[in-house]
Amino acid sequence: MKTLLTARFAILLTCSLLFSVHSFAQSPAVPIQDFFKSYFEENLKDEPENATGVGRHDYDDRWSDLSKAGRDAHLAHLRSRLADLNKYDFSKLSEQDQLSARLLNYELTSQIESNDISTHLLRVGQLYGFHNRVYLTMDRMPARTLKDYQNILARLHGIPALIDQNLAILDEAIQEGWTQPAIVVDRATRQIDAQVAQEKKDSALLAPFRNFPSNFTPQEQAKLRSDAEASYDTEFLPAWRKLQKYMKETYAPHARKTDGIGGAPGGKEAYAILVRRLTTTKATPEEIHKTGEAELQRLEAECSPLRVKLDLPERSPNSRKTGRNAEQHFRSKEDMLIYSRNVAKIIEPQLPVLFKRIPILLYGVRPIPPDREAATATNAQAPSPDGSTPGWFN
Numbered sequence: 001m002k003t004l005l006t007a008r009f010a011i012l013l014t015c016s017l018l019f020s021v022h023s024f025a026q027s028p029a030v031p032i033q034d035f036f037k038s039y040f041e042e043n044l045k046d047e048p049e050n051a052t053g054v055g056r057h058d059y060d061d062r063w064s065d066l067s068k069a070g071r072d073a074h075l076a077h078l079r080s081r082l083a084d085l086n087k088y089d090f091s092k093l094s095e096q097d098q099l100s101a102r103l104l105n106y107e108l109t110s111q112i113e114s115n116d117i118s119t120h121l122l123r124v125g126q127l128y129g130f131h132n133r134v135y136l137t138m139d140r141m142p143a144r145t146l147k148d149y150q151n152i153l154a155r156l157h158g159i160p161a162l163i164d165q166n167l168a169i170l171d172e173a174i175q176e177g178w179t180q181p182a183i184v185v186d187r188a189t190r191q192i193d194a195q196v197a198q199e200k201k202d203s204a205l206l207a208p209f210r211n212f213p214s215n216f217t218p219q220e221q222a223k224l225r226s227d228a229e230a231s232y233d234t235e236f237l238p239a240w241r242k243l244q245k246y247m248k249e250t251y252a253p254h255a256r257k258t259d260g261i262g263g264a265p266g267g268k269e270a271y272a273i274l275v276r277r278l279t280t281t282k283a284t285p286e287e288i289h290k291t292g293e294a295e296l297q298r299l300e301a302e303c304s305p306l307r308v309k310l311d312l313p314e315r316s317p318n319s320r321k322t323g324r325n326a327e328q329h330f331r332s333k334e335d336m337l338i339y340s341r342n343v344a345k346i347i348e349p350q351l352p353v354l355f356k357r358i359p360i361l362l363y364g365v366r367p368i369p370p371d372r373e374a375a376t377a378t379n380a381q382a383p384s385p386d387g388s389t390p391g392w393f394n
Contacts, residue, residue: 032088032093032097032100032101033097035084035085035088036100036104039081039104042077042081043077044056044058044059045058045059046064046073046074046077047064047074048060048062048063048064049063049064049133049137052137052140052141053137053140057141057142057148057151060141060142060148060151060152060154060155061150061151061154061155062154062155062158063155063158063159063161063162065165066162066165066166066168066169067165067168068168070165071120075112075115078108078111078112078115079112081108082105082108082109082112085101085104085105085108086105088101090102106280110276110277113273113277114273114274114277117266117269117270117273117274118173118176118178118270119270119274120169121169121170121172121173121176121178122173122178122180123166123169123170123173124170124179124180124184124185124188124247124251125180125184125188126184126187126188126191129188129191130162130166131188131191131192131195131240131243132191134159134162134205135195135204135205137155138152138155138204138205139204139207141155141208143208143213144213145213146216146220148208149208149209149224152208152228153224153227153228153231156205156228156231156232156235156236157231157235159235159236159239160235160238160239162239163239163240163242163243164239166243167242167243167246170246170250170251174250174251174254176265177256177264177265178264178265179251179254179255179256179264180255180256181255181256181257181258181259181263182252182255182256182257183259184255185247185251185252185255186252188247189244189247189248189252192240192243192244192247193244195240196237196240196241196244200229200232200233203232205232205236206228206229206232209224209225209228209229210225212224261274271285272284272285275288306354310350
C-alpha cells in the first residue's frame with residue numbers, strides 16, 4: 001500500500017490534466033456529446049464484461065485484459081479522458097450537458113483515486129468475486145445465433161488466461177497486504193469447490209449447449225456441443241482447479257485477520273476515500289456514521305405510531321441476543337419458505353397503506369433452480385434494454 005495517498009492523488013490529478021493520449025478529443029471544438037459517446041465506447045471495449053451486462057454484445061468474444069500492461073492502458077485512458085474533459089468550459093454547455101460533464105468528471109476522478117488505493121487488488125468475494133463474475137457474464141450472453149455461440153466458445157477458451165491474470169493480481173495483493181478477511185476467503189473458496197465438483201451436465205456455463213434454437217441443424221448442435229464440452233474439460237476445469245489450489249495454499253494463509261478494510265495497510269485513508277466515492281459527498285466516515293445514527297432515530301420515531309396502528313410488537317431489547325440464538329435459525333429450506341410466505345401474507349396487504357402506490361419493479365425474484373447448488377447459481381439477470389422483459393435475482 002502506497003503512503004501519502006492524498007498528496008499522491010493531487011500529483012496524479014495534476015498530471016492527468018496535463019497529459020492526453022487521445023487524438024479524438026484534443027480540442028474542445030469536438031462537441032461534448034461526441035466526447036461522451038467516444039468515452040462510452042472506449043469503456044465498453046476496455047471492460048467487455050460490462051458491455052455484455054448493458055446489452056452491448058460487440059465484445060462478447062473476450063475478457064478484460066487484466067495484465068499489468070492492460071490495466072496500465074485502462075488507467076491511462078481514464079487519466080486522458082479526465083484531462084480532455086477538463087478542457088471544456090462547462091459554463092458554455094447546456095444545463096443537461098453540464099450535469100453529464102460534472103457526473104463524468106466525478107466518476108473518472110473517483111476511479112483514478114480508487115485505483116491509487118489499490119482497491120483493484122480486492123478481487124476475492126463471495127458475491128461478486130471474479131470467479132462468480134465469470135458465471136454471471138456467461139449467463140448474460142445471448143444464445144440465438146451461430147455468432148452468439150462462437151462468442152460463448154471464445155470466452156470459454158479465454159478462461160485459463162483470465163485466471164492467470166487474476167492470480168497475478170492476487171500475488172500483488174498478498175505483497176501489499178491487501179487481501180480479504182478470512183471469512184470472505186473461506187466462503188469464496190467453498191463456492192469454488194462446489195463449482196469444481198459440479199458435474200458437466202449441470203454446469204451453467206454449458207447451459208446454452210443443452211438447449212439450442214430450433215433453426216440450428218443437428219450437425220451444428222453436435223459440433224458446438226462437442227467443442228464446448230471439450231473446452232470445459234481441457235480448459236475450464238484445469239483453470240478452476242488451479243484457482244482452487246491457489247486459494248487454499250497461497251491466498252488463504254495471507255487472509256486478513258481483521259474484517260474491515262481499516263486493517264489493511266493505509267486502510268483508514270482508503271476507507272475515507274471509498275466513503276467519499278460511494279456517498280458522493282465530502283463527509284468523513286465519522287460524519288457519515290453520525291448521520292446514520294440520526295436517521296435511525298428519526299425513522300424509529302416515525303415508525304412508532306405506525307407500529308401501534310398495525311398492532312405490531314415493540315422491538316425487544318434482547319433482539320441481538322435472539323439473533324445469535326441457534327434456536328432462532330432456520331433448520332431447512334422448507335422452514336425458510338414457509339416463514340417467507342407467512343411474512344408475505346402480513347406485509348403485502350400493508351404495502352399500499354405504507355407507499356400509496358406500488359411501482360412496477362424492473363427486477364423480480366425467482367428461486368434457485370432445484371438442480372443447481374446455491375454456490376453455483378447465477379445471482380442475477382439484467383432486464384432487457386427496452387424494459388419489455390424484467391430482470392431477476394435468484
